[in-house]
Amino acid sequence: MVECQMCRGFNSRFGQLRPSIEEYKVSKHLTRDVKNSAELIDKILACEHTCSSELHKFEKKIDDFSVFRAKIDGAHIVYAIDAKKILFFLRAFRNFSDYMRFLDNEKEIKEIVHSLKA
Numbered sequence: 001m002v003e004c005q006m007c008r009g010f011n012s013r014f015g016q017l018r019p020s021i022e023e024y025k026v027s028k029h030l031t032r033d034v035k036n037s038a039e040l041i042d043k044i045l046a047c048e049h050t051c052s053s054e055l056h057k058f059e060k061k062i063d064d065f066s067v068f069r070a071k072i073d074g075a076h077i078v079y080a081i082d083a084k085k086i087l088f089f090l091r092a093f094r095n096f097s098d099y100m101r102f103l104d105n106e107k108e109i110k111e112i113v114h115s116l117k118a
Helices: 005-009 013-020 028-033 037-045 096-104 106-117
Strands: 023-026 057-062 065-072 075-082 086-093
Touching: 023 028, 023 037, 028 037, 028 086, 037 065, 037 075, 037 086, 057 106, 065 096, 075 096, 075 106, 086 096, 086 106, 096 106
Parallel strands: 023 086
Antiparallel strands: 057 065, 065 075, 075 086
8 A cells, every 4th residue: 555645644553554564364254254344444545534434443463463453334343554554444333242251252353364364
């Protein structure tokens, strides 16, 4: 992704990582979880939205990747960026409790990321 003026002035964790993201991968879980996954992904990747804490909330660090959450149209989309600057779109949840359970399940998150790396 190309760095723009907005990215240079933005000091959040996602804003710092965004210009160096080289590619992204989408899990089959995400495409099953929400019907409009392509539209949601575009909103997350769009540079004009880098300042929004609703779109780029850092959740935790697991191994060599950072896990983020975006809240769009009532859905919680979980995504991660690894050390090689690959963005992985993992899951989407309408229910906050399901989202929190998924976030606490580091093993499942690692499995999804590693399956997308293969």
